[in-house]
Amino acid sequence: MRSTSAAAQLAALAAGLAVPEALAAPAAVAAVAGCYAPKIEPGSACSIDCPGKLACVDGACEEVTPDPSLIAHWRFDDPPEDGVLDSSGRGHHGTCSACPELVPAVHGGGYQFTAARRQIITVPDAPDFRGIYTITAWIRPTPMSAQRAVLGKPFGDGIGNSWQLEVLGDDRVSLSGGSPHSLASPDPIAPGEWHHLAGSWDGHEKELFIDGDKVAEVDATLEYDGHAIYLGGDQNGGEEVLHWDGVLDDLRVYDRELSNSEIDDLADGGF
DSSP: OOOBOHHHHHHHHHTTOOOOGGGSOTTOGGGSOSOOTTSOOTTOBOSSOOSTTEEEETTEEEEOOOOTTEEEEEOOOSOGGGOBOBTTSSOOOBBOSSOOEEEEOSSSEEEEEOGGGTOOEEEOOOGGGSSSEEEEEEEEEOOOSSOEEEEEEEOSSSSOEEEEEEEOTTSEEEEEOSBSOEEEEEEEOOTTSBEEEEEEEOSSEEEEEETTEEEEEEEOBOOOOSOOEEESSEEETTEEESOOOEEEEEEEEESSOOOHHHHHHHHTTOO
16 A cells, blocks of 8 residues: 555655645644645746646646546645635535634645534535546545545435445445445555545446555445535435544545546556
8 A cells, every 4th residue: 555654754755745744833834835726826836736727847837638527626725714626627616614724735735624523515516426436535534433434425315325435433444325335445544644545436336446556346336316515524314424533635526437547646646
């Protein structure tokens, strides 16, 4: 697995890459050498990555053409109280009443969630979110013996989902949704370290990836309804539950199945 250990984090720091929260000062967001949306314009200086349709090329933010299958991209690079921005161009922005904290993360900023504060982000439903999918996220979970959700789209009036990435109480990762409902990793991940998660459904088969490696797959069917998307938690029977504890960064939804190599590239820090 490509988890970011302390040694790897120090190497990243020395190389001028994103500084994970564990190595940064408590209020050091401004000290991270990234480009925070929407304050950056094309041509502005950068050393990590840039918001929206910009990329960091030779130290400057330049315009790039986004993948048209990327239907939602929450970079978590801005204060969430101002609105959680979707940089895909589809306008799937989120809101929060109890909002997480902006901190340094893998790609520029990330959001620190505290489960006890019941922090969660809600994104309105749209037809974009109903069909074949790949969902991805960078996570740094706090050690805790409780199930917690990364991002998901609930289904029905009970505990169902169309799709959801989550970490179980024993630190295994699960891609839930449809029938069969849960697809879990055989081994736990290390809490307190960065991991890249991805889950996909091609209309027939669900696949779960951790740090670029496929760890589980199963044939599955699923359904959709009008439930909103939840980031950093879930909704069961109208109640917000499974609140995340730890840091999340760079959450994405695609309307196609990404290839194994594309998921591996994202896990290696690709953008």
